[in-house]
Amino acid sequence: VTLLNPxxxxxxxxxPVILALHMLRERKRIYSVSSLDLWSFLEVxxxxxxxxxxxxxxxxxxxxxxxxxxxxxxxQPSLNYLIPGQSAxxxxxxxxxxxxxxxKDLLPTRFSQAKEKAVSLIRELGPNDIATLITFGVKPxxxxxxxxxxxxxxxxxxxxxxxxxxxxxxxxxxxLGESIADHQLPVQVYVLTDASFDDPAxxxxxxxxxxxxxxxxxxxxxxxxxxxxxxxxGKFQVFSNLANFSPQGSSRLATLIADGRPLHSAHIDLxxxxxxxxxxxxxxxxxxxxxxxxxxxxxxxxxxxxxxAWGTGADIxxxxxxxxxxxxxxxxxxxxxxxSIPNVSFRQMSIDDYSPADYxxxxxxxxxxxxxxxxxxxxxxxxxxxxxxxxIQENPVSVTPPIYMDESVPVLAxxxxxxxxxxxxxxxxxxxxxxxxxxxTDNVPLYISGSNGRARLxxxxxxxxxxxxxxxxxxxxxxxxxxREALKSPFPEMQSTGKPVQLPAVEQLVSLNIIPPSGSPITxxxxxxxxxxxxxxxxxxxxxxxxxxxxxxxHSIGIxxxxxxxxxxxxxxxxxxxxxxxxxxxxxxxxxxxxxxxxLALAVLLLLLEAWLSWR
Amino acid sequence: MxxxxxxxxxxxxxxxxxxxxxxxxxxxxxxxxxxxxLNGMQLNASRYLKGNAAGLRYSLRRKPAAEFREHRMYVxxxxxxxxxxxxxxxxxxxxIKQGEHPKEASVYLLLDCSGSMAWGDRPKLRACLQLAAAFxxxxxxxxxxxxxxxxxxxxxxxxxxxxxxxxxxxxxxxLRGLTFSGKCDLKEAIHDFTRRHARGGGLTxxxxxxxxxxxxxxxxxxxxxxxxxxLVFHLLHPEELKPSLKGDFEMVDVESGLxxxxxxxxxxxxxxxxRIKAWxxxxxxxxxxxxxxxxxxxxxxxxxxxxxxHLRSVDVIRST
Numbered sequence: 001v002t003l004l005n006p007x008x009x010x011x012x013x014x015x016p017v018i019l020a021l022h023m024l025r026e027r028k029r030i031y032s033v034s035s036l037d038l039w040s041f042l043e044v045x046x047x048x049x050x051x052x053x054x055x056x057x058x059x060x061x062x063x064x065x066x067x068x069x070x071x072x073x074x075x076q077p078s079l080n081y082l083i084p085g086q087s088a089x090x091x092x093x094x095x096x097x098x099x100x101x102x103x104k105d106l107l108p109t110r111f112s113q114a115k116e117k118a119v120s121l122i123r124e125l126g127p128n129d130i131a132t133l134i135t136f137g138v139k140p141x142x143x144x145x146x147x148x149x150x151x152x153x154x155x156x157x158x159x160x161x162x163x164x165x166x167x168x169x170x171x172x173x174x175x176l177g178e179s180i181a182d183h184q185l186p187v188q189v190y191v192l193t194d195a196s197f198d199d200p201a202x203x204x205x206x207x208x209x210x211x212x213x214x215x216x217x218x219x220x221x222x223x224x225x226x227x228x229x230x231x232x233x234g235k236f237q238v239f240s241n242l243a244n245f246s247p248q249g250s251s252r253l254a255t256l257i258a259d260g261r262p263l264h265s266a267h268i269d270l271x272x273x274x275x276x277x278x279x280x281x282x283x284x285x286x287x288x289x290x291x292x293x294x295x296x297x298x299x300x301x302x303x304x305x306x307x308x309a310w311g312t313g314a315d316i317x318x319x320x321x322x323x324x325x326x327x328x329x330x331x332x333x334x335x336x337x338x339x340s341i342p343n344v345s346f347r348q349m350s351i352d353d354y355s356p357a358d359y360x361x362x363x364x365x366x367x368x369x370x371x372x373x374x375x376x377x378x379x380x381x382x383x384x385x386x387x388x389x390x391x392i393q394e395n396p397v398s399v400t401p402p403i404y405m406d407e408s409v410p411v412l413a414x415x416x417x418x419x420x421x422x423x424x425x426x427x428x429x430x431x432x433x434x435x436x437x438x439x440x441t442d443n444v445p446l447y448i449s450g451s452n453g454r455a456r457l458x459x460x461x462x463x464x465x466x467x468x469x470x471x472x473x474x475x476x477x478x479x480x481x482x483x484r485e486a487l488k489s490p491f492p493e494m495q496s497t498g499k500p501v502q503l504p505a506v507e508q509l510v511s512l513n514i515i516p517p518s519g520s521p522i523t524x525x526x527x528x529x530x531x532x533x534x535x536x537x538x539x540x541x542x543x544x545x546x547x548x549x550x551x552x553x554x555h556s557i558g559i560x561x562x563x564x565x566x567x568x569x570x571x572x573x574x575x576x577x578x579x580x581x582x583x584x585x586x587x588x589x590x591x592x593x594x595x596x597x598x599x600l601a602l603a604v605l606l607l608l609l610e611a612w613l614s615w616r
Numbered sequence: 617m618x619x620x621x622x623x624x625x626x627x628x629x630x631x632x633x634x635x636x637x638x639x640x641x642x643x644x645x646x647x648x649x650x651x652x653x654l655n656g657m658q659l660n661a662s663r664y665l666k667g668n669a670a671g672l673r674y675s676l677r678r679k680p681a682a683e684f685r686e687h688r689m690y691v692x693x694x695x696x697x698x699x700x701x702x703x704x705x706x707x708x709x710x711x712i713k714q715g716e717h718p719k720e721a722s723v724y725l726l727l728d729c730s731g732s733m734a735w736g737d738r739p740k741l742r743a744c745l746q747l748a749a750a751f752x753x754x755x756x757x758x759x760x761x762x763x764x765x766x767x768x769x770x771x772x773x774x775x776x777x778x779x780x781x782x783x784x785x786x787x788x789x790x791l792r793g794l795t796f797s798g799k800c801d802l803k804e805a806i807h808d809f810t811r812r813h814a815r816g817g818g819l820t821x822x823x824x825x826x827x828x829x830x831x832x833x834x835x836x837x838x839x840x841x842x843x844x845x846x847l848v849f850h851l852l853h854p855e856e857l858k859p860s861l862k863g864d865f866e867m868v869d870v871e872s873g874l875x876x877x878x879x880x881x882x883x884x885x886x887x888x889x890x891r892i893k894a895w896x897x898x899x900x901x902x903x904x905x906x907x908x909x910x911x912x913x914x915x916x917x918x919x920x921x922x923x924x925x926h927l928r929s930v931d932v933i934r935s936t
Contacts, residue, residue, distance in 0.1 A: 029865050029866065031868070032735070033735075033868065034827055034853065034856060034865070034870055035827040035867075038892070039878055041888070042884055
């Protein structure tokens with residue numbers, strides 16, 4: 001029996017009071033008789049000189065019982081009773097797989113000890129017990145359940161678990177556990193965590209929870225992120241944020257690495273509990289990966305390195321297709337603009353020589369339209385009237401400012417049409433819903449984008465031979481944006497560990513080869529899922545995409561473990577709140593039975609009995 | 617309930633009855649059922665009692681009558697209309713036919729009007745008045761001369777003599793007007809009765825709880841046979857016969873107001889009951905020795921269902 005409000009037992013002090021009142025009542029009891037002579041044989045008492053005995057009566061017993069029952073009811077007792085023959089339980093183990101669990105303040109790591117605990121819990125299962133293991137990191141994952149898996153298989157799965165996720169999903173893991181709990185059995189939830197993340201704001205679960213917290217406050221330094229900004233001429237400016245999660249200051253040697261080559265090192269003083277921005281010297285040579293690494297050991301080595309990767313390292317293939325009608329002046333200006341863009345592999349051909357099978361990242365059609373669209377980006381400059389795809393009017397119209405443009409579109413980034421003397425422009429009839437207007441006057445669209453099949457279409461309608469646009473700086477900038485947009489990487493430059501990487505669609509590629517920082521490459525041919533989830537290991541991941549043209553394009557991502565929530569290794573204050581209310585299920589018990597209503601009902605019955613005794 | 621039990625408002629138990637509104641049951645001293653039973657019954661009095669006027673009660677007195685009872689020898693002066701000629705022809709003497717000469721009897725109802733009679737949750741005076749009304753009804757219905765005398769209360773006048781059923785309403789009014797208080801010395805009260813009201817003896821019914829009366833012999837000497845035919849009805853409350861007390865009490869005498877503290881336990885109750893039993897046996901023995909009749913009537917008895925059948929069984933009353 002558990003008392004939820006032990007102070008209620010103070011009501012037991014009423015028992016001696018009731019006894020005293022009854023003894024007082026005894027002293028005051030007066031009885032009138034028809035004649036004292038009838039009782040004259042008795043010896044007359046002298047009151048106050050003898051020890052009073054307890055005046056036992058059913059009424060006194062009733063009063064004492066009422067006070068006793070009400071006192072226990074105030075104490076709110078609950079009964080954890082055993083059910084004979086039913087000792088099976090369902091153990092739901094929620095295991096934290098976040099990066100902070102890799103801290104080495106517990107040897108070998110917090111995660112290793114948590115896994116050992118999970119294994120011991122499963123090994124201690126009774127013959128009829130059920131165990132379910134759920135990990136929670138970026139999202140909850142059901143690892144195994146003894147209702148489905150062999151016990152040995154579950155232990156093997158636990159042995160193969162790796163920590164390294166950024167963030168936690170304890171709330172969702174608990175919901176998942178509740179949804180698969182066998183409610184026919186007593187259920188006990190174990191949370192194996194280091195509690196070094198923000199308050200998960202758990203809902204009030206009906207299941208008893210037992211918190212097993214691993215690790216204490218441990219000093220740690222981390223590289224939170226790296227940023228690289230191109231400043232032209234093949235130079236990059238690199239920034240990084242270094243953090244010290246320790247009440248003491250620290251001095252760490254940091255190294256800047258580009259494409260695997262150490263470029264710069266610096267001793268960085270990190271004040272207590274601080275985040276220090278670091279600006280590195282210029283980096284040249286168009287590197288594809290840049291890494292900042294802290295030299296030396298601390299409690300968590302996984303977050304001592306942060307990387308960023310961009311570009312493919314390959315030239316951007318651009319083909320310019322012209323017709324016989326194309327103006328030589330205009331063609332020359334376009335060629336000049338395209339060739340000025342770095343890392344561009346430029347080709348020029350006539351429309352008669354063009355075939356959509358000729359693979360290019362960007363196909364520019366000047367005053368002509370192909371019979372079939374290529375698979376990738378297409379830019380139509382000064383398209384001719386008619387055509388099988390668009391209804392472009394025969395007669396151009398004059399462009400009348402003002403000009404409106406959507407500056408948020410990447411192809412218009414940095415483009416300023418101020419000073420442009422516009423001439424005439426083609427007019428596109430019946431603009432399809434698939435197209436978006438990027439630049440327009442009050443009534444005429446000038447630059448639109450859309451898609452047709454696998455091709456992304458950009459159509460620039462103004463006549464380039466009229467006006468001064470091709471001689472204006474806005475024109476090469478616009479073309480440069482267009483080229484960069486053509487080879488925009490489908491992958492981010494960097495992201496946190498544990499978060500899945502979105503893979504490109506199968507239709508565009510023949511095969512996919514993923515090269516993690518360590519371990520063997522994983523190759524997919526023909527089909528693969530939308531996401532790649534195994535990113536718990538920090539470092540640079542390479543994704544080799546084999547296109548239908550046979551060209552192999554390699555993209556890289558910096559997967560970084562450094563994070564404000566993971567690199568701070570101290571258990572957060574909220575964990576104490578949950579640990580205070582943790583409940584443990586006793587062996588073979590079911591939900592505790594609240595005895596208070598029963599005691600109150602008994603008190604009412606006793607009060608009725610007392611009323612009957614007093615009025616009879 | 618708690619405070620009512622632990623600190624009762626009325627600390628005296630049982631409740632005082634002097635102030636009890638008893639009109640509810642005094643208005644119905646005799647129920648219709650009781651009257652039906654009593655109609656056609658009479659008090660069984662001794663034939664030796666004197667009776668002056670003619671009544672319905674059998675006596676030892678005979679007179680020449682057509683309704684034959686016995687013969688006697690003719691003496692000069694007898695009315696020859698009563699000569700039994702056929703019997704005289706068969707004998708050598710002349711016989712006179714004699715029949716019953718019914719007479720009336722004087723019935724005295726002596727009621728103890730002391731305060732102790734008003735004691736109890738269902739006071740003893742209730743049974744006393746009901747019994748008095750029943751005896752009075754039977755006496756009046758049989759043309760006996762009835763007198764009701766309140767004992768121990770000089771401030772109350774006796775009723776009677778009255779006779780005939782027509783006097784029953786005045787009897788009920790008188791009974792309803794009686795009050796019960798103070799002390800009563802039974803011997804002195806009966807001595808006063810014999811001195812002031814007794815007219816040549818008769819059937820005397822004493823209704824009392826007899827408290828303070830350890831012996832009846834002194835009292836019954838005042839009412840000797842054959843002048844007096846005495847019936848003593850001892851009215852005791854059930855709580856007096858078998859008390860349900862237990863614990864310490866401050867006892868208060870309802871008549872005198874005297875107080876005493878007693879510790880009542882089971883042993884005391886046993887002793888009490890033995891003493892009551894011995895007292896009753898002594899009273900009965902005194903009555904037998906004085907040729908009187910003693911009977912205990914618990915006051916919780918029902919007049920219809922218990923008292924009247926009991927009185928018939930002990931031959932106190934009989935059918936006419």
